[in-house]
Structures are given as C-alpha cells and as structure tokens.
Amino acid sequence: LWPLFGGLLALLAGRLLWQWRAVWAMRATAGGQLGMFLLLVGAQAMLVYAISRCGPLSLLTVRYALLGVFLPTGLGLLVWLVEPRRSLRQALVVALLVVAAVNARAHAEMWREYWRAPLYSNRAQLAEALERQGIRYARSDYWTAYYVNFLTQERVVIGAETFSRIAIYERTIEQHPDEVVQVATEPCGTAPAIVPGYYVCPARPR
Known part of the structure; x- marks a missing residue:
C-alpha cells in the first residue's frame, strides 16, 4: 500500500x-x-x-x-x-x-x-522488584533509569550513567551513597537476575 x-x-x-x-x-x-x-x-x-x-x-x-x-x-x-x-x-x-x-x-x-495477552516488560518487572526489595537508589543505563523512575513515581530513584537529564536525581543519589546499587544487564558474580535481563550489583566507583 x-x-x-x-x-x-x-x-x-x-x-x-x-x-x-x-x-x-x-x-x-x-x-x-x-x-x-x-x-x-x-x-x-x-x-x-x-x-x-x-x-x-x-x-x-x-x-x-x-x-x-x-x-x-x-x-x-x-x-x-x-x-x-x-x-x-x-x-x-x-x-x-x-x-x-x-x-x-x-x-x-x-x-x-x-x-x-498484555505485554509485561522486564523494566516494569524490575520496578516492582526493586520496590519489593526496598532498593530506593541505584544507577543504570539511560533508558532503564528513566523508565523505572517514571513507573515508580520516583519512589525508586535511578541515576543515568551515560547522560543525565534531571539534576535532582543525581543530587538525591549523592545524598545516599551507602544505599546506591548498580542495576546492570550483565551478571556480576553468582547472584541470580532480579528479573529477566537485570542484575543488582555493588555500585561502581565514580
């Protein structure tokens, strides 16, 4: 056509x-x-x-x-x-x-x-899993960070590693350095995936 x-x-x-x-x-x-x-x-x-x-x-x-x-x-x-x-x-x-x-x-x-058959993305599953486990501060890739921030209405704050658009997210994370984890798409050690395609790892040094 x-x-x-x-x-x-x-x-x-x-x-x-x-x-x-x-x-x-x-x-x-x-x-x-x-x-x-x-x-x-x-x-x-x-x-x-x-x-x-x-x-x-x-x-x-x-x-x-x-x-x-x-x-x-x-x-x-x-x-x-x-x-x-x-x-x-x-x-x-x-x-x-x-x-x-x-x-x-x-x-x-x-x-x-x-x-x-509603689709339920792994990022939506990730948002629920992080809240369920009490994880409130993290860093991840750009798309994951803002997707989860939006879905959780900022109850979970994830800073974008590559390009940060919202400064208050960065300031919030910097105020809780001991609580920040890394949400990665690759395994880090023997810990299982928190949801398909995502792993919770120790925060990377900045």
Missing part, C-alpha cells in the same frame, strides 16, 4: 501546485492557514529527519519524524479547499477514508493482541 499512498501524495502535491493561485488567495483564511501550517510542519519534520539521521532506520529515532503525518493531512485539506471540481474532492475523501480504514484495521489488531 505504500506505493499507492506515495502516488496519492504526489497527485495531491501536483494538484496543489496547479492551483497555486487559489492557495495564495486563501492564505489569510483560517482553513488556508491551518492547511499550510500542517503541510509545512510535516514537511519540515520529514526533511530534518532525512538530513540529520545517521545510520539505518531505528525505532529509537523514527519518533522524531512523527510530525510527518501532518504532511498528507495538510495536503488533503488544502486540495479540498481549492479544488473546484466536486468529483475530485469526492475522490480525495474516498482515498483518505481508505487510508484511514487500513490504519484503523492495524490499530484494531494491535489492541486485540494486547487485550488478549
């Missing part, structure tokens, strides 16, 4: 360029301004991501291009506003409804999957 969607975007863009005088005439209207805003924000997000991205596509970085979904929305709105032929406006609505239906089906399947 992606080639069809790309073709639809190309047709919308071509039609918009053909009607550029009408688009310019609507620049002061609420609909024209909204459509142009969505179009420019979406285009900027896609362009900046394409230029600044290093390496292959990744779930960790593609989120920075999420505003790109505004691009087809803005295109569709502007074409709808300036297209004089009713038949083309109706075709546009049908095409966008088909795209929405395809997306709705995928979302429904995902909801059904999570409803039947």
Whole structure:
C-alpha cells in the first residue's frame, strides 16, 4: 500500500501546485492557514529527519519524524479547499477514508493482541522488584533509569550513567551513597537476575 499512498501524495502535491493561485488567495483564511501550517510542519519534520539521521532506520529515532503525518493531512485539506471540481474532492475523501480504514484495521489488531495477552516488560518487572526489595537508589543505563523512575513515581530513584537529564536525581543519589546499587544487564558474580535481563550489583566507583 505504500506505493499507492506515495502516488496519492504526489497527485495531491501536483494538484496543489496547479492551483497555486487559489492557495495564495486563501492564505489569510483560517482553513488556508491551518492547511499550510500542517503541510509545512510535516514537511519540515520529514526533511530534518532525512538530513540529520545517521545510520539505518531505528525505532529509537523514527519518533522524531512523527510530525510527518501532518504532511498528507495538510495536503488533503488544502486540495479540498481549492479544488473546484466536486468529483475530485469526492475522490480525495474516498482515498483518505481508505487510508484511514487500513490504519484503523492495524490499530484494531494491535489492541486485540494486547487485550488478549498484555505485554509485561522486564523494566516494569524490575520496578516492582526493586520496590519489593526496598532498593530506593541505584544507577543504570539511560533508558532503564528513566523508565523505572517514571513507573515508580520516583519512589525508586535511578541515576543515568551515560547522560543525565534531571539534576535532582543525581543530587538525591549523592545524598545516599551507602544505599546506591548498580542495576546492570550483565551478571556480576553468582547472584541470580532480579528479573529477566537485570542484575543488582555493588555500585561502581565514580
């Protein structure tokens, strides 16, 4: 379906360029301004991501291009506003409804999957295990640290080893040096994993 969607975007863009005088005439209207805003924000997000991205596509970085979904929305709105032929406006609505239906089906399947067999991440298990064992202060990797801090509502405070964004976490940990442990993803000695994939180890010297 992606080639069809790309073709639809190309047709919308071509039609918009053909009607550029009408688009310019609507620049002061609420609909024209909204459509142009969505179009420019979406285009900027896609362009900046394409230029600044290093390496292959990744779930960790593609989120920075999420505003790109505004691009087809803005295109569709502007074409709808300036297209004089009713038949083309109706075709546009049908095409966008088909795209929405395809997306709705995928979302429904995902909801059904999570409803039947909810996923319980090892980080969520880690947050519960640390609270259960009375561990309140620790250090770990960036993603684990802030994930657990959020899940426990800061009842467990974990400082990020690589890049710290929240200074108060660091100050809190520094005030309890004797209580700090290391939450690692590799074994440290013979102690078993506290949850799958995580081990509680002595704090590393800093």
